[in-house]
Amino acid sequence: MNAPFRTLPVCLFLLLSAQGQAAPPATAPKPGPARSVSAPTDAERYARRCQSQTAQRIARPQGTMLWGTKRGWDPEKTTEERTSVLVSVALDAPRQAEDGVTGLRFENGRLWAVPPPETRATVSDVVGTVLQGTASDGKPVEVAICGAEPAADDPTRVFYRIEAWNPVAREWENPCVALDRSPAPRALAVGGVWDASGAHADAADRVTFACENGAISKCILWGYAPWASRDGKSLAGLHQACTRLARADYCGNGRSHTRQDTTIDIYDRMGVLERATEVTREWDPAKGSFEAAWAPDGATCLSRTRDGRALEGILQECPGRFQASTGDARDEGEVCTVSRGDVKPGATLLRNLSYGPPKAEPARVQ
Structure with a gap:
């Protein structure tokens, strides 16, 4: 209670x-070294997760938010208010996990490793796991759990630091929209899925990562x-x-x-x-x-x-x-x-x- x-x-x-996803930066960055046109392997991609390569890619997020996530990965592309790069993740069959972990379990706002470790289970047991997520257009997106932090005012509530694989930039980045008061937003795990109309549906095997904003x-x-x-x-x-x-x-x-x-x-x-x-x-x-x-x-x-x-x-x-x-x-x-x-x-x-x-x-x- x-x-x-x-x-x-x-x-x-x-x-x-507004029609755009984000305004361009005030000052254009200096050109960097050309990227390889070939996609990284799974092993290379997972090794790069949780490194915060692109914490400030979006300069000015626009639009009211249900999920608190970015509308699209391409800041030059016009996106509609009811789109998102990430609407839910599957808890079974993780793409990457600690040895012996076959999935995650959601209970009362927390994620737990399945099966639980032989030692005492903690909220940190899920850190490093890569889950299969879904965007609002139905396309798959990989999501890495990079941190688990109990709230200071309520230790039973856990904030997760997450990153998603950006197929445009070919980098891991925080899918949550950053605002001045929350420049590195975290997410809460919430059971079920919300669709573009804002309707919620229960789903025992899926959760929503709801960003702070x-x-x-x-x-x-x-x-x-x-x-x-x-x-x-x-x-x-x-x-x-x-x-x-x-x-x-x-x-x-x-x-x-x-x-x-x-x-x-x-x-x-x-x-x-x-x-x-x-x-x-x-x-x-x-x-x-x-x-x-x-x-x-x-x-x-x-x-x-x-x-x-x-x-x-x-x-x-x-x-x-x-x-x-x-x-x-x-x-x-x-x-x-x-x-x-x-x-x-x-x-x-x-x-x-x-x-x-x-x-x-x-x-x-x-």
């Missing part, structure tokens, strides 16, 4: 959607670990609803509608996070107002958009999903402009407040 959280105004450091990982750090429970109830649904909320994925189609550095206040029906009542450096309750209510498949009730775009644009993005609301308040200040009619009682798990966009016109629905 997780320890209860009282209040947690959450700063979402998310980037505006992505919504999947952030929602765990905010208190919604999907493998945890509270009062005997699983938090898996809350975690999935949180991934929609964090990215303002109103339509439940994997598209985000938020801006970088947007501060919001999250609260839920189970009491993991409660509505903030005190002024902090990050949040002023008097300035916040109700934005939306959330289920695992997206928003169930919407008052306004987080980034200030016209509400009609959301209705066109997912036609038939929302209908004009009666305007009845569900709770203090929770007045919806549009609501879903197909939501069963109890489906709404999360709600959030945010600061309204400056000089925004009141939303109207015909």
Whole structure:
């Protein structure tokens, strides 16, 4: 059971959607020695893993993130928001492992060697393993586990330092998007797979490496670990609803509608996070107002958009999903402009407040 959280105004450091994967460096690097056109052998490739050859290849990552991973390996190629160089890894049949290790096992946010060592098993037993991963386009990608670090605030939660083989640069590199506050992001292991629409599917033999700067990982750090429970109830649904909320994925189609550095206040029906009542450096309750209510498949009730775009644009993005609301308040200040009619009682798990966009016109629905 997780320890209860009282209040947690959450700063979402998310980037505006843009067409490019990354801006080129401000100063072009000096040309280096020409690379061999022949691909390295497996033995050569594995010997080079975890050496951090290209820690700073991407200068300016763009777009809001679900996995927190890079969209593509080629910074010159335009990529869509819902693509990723790595969406999941298989736990069985590792490409490289310590002698006797035939696979890995996932349990409560950790990876364990199979079979376990004869001596006491530790989280470091998996370091050096190379797993077979998959990108969003279905192409294979090899992933090396380079480190395992228990979190300082919760030793049961383990961060993994990972590298993936970049077939364009022919180098190992961190597939996680680096931001100023997290220049060398790590990843959490999370059971199952997320697809391009943001939907989660259980898979006993696969896990997702959720990078620190992505919504999947952030929602765990905010208190919604999907493998945890509270009062005997699983938090898996809350975690999935949180991934929609964090990215303002109103339509439940994997598209985000938020801006970088947007501060919001999250609260839920189970009491993991409660509505903030005190002024902090990050949040002023008097300035916040109700934005939306959330289920695992997206928003169930919407008052306004987080980034200030016209509400009609959301209705066109997912036609038939929302209908004009009666305007009845569900709770203090929770007045919806549009609501879903197909939501069963109890489906709404999360709600959030945010600061309204400056000089925004009141939303109207015909």
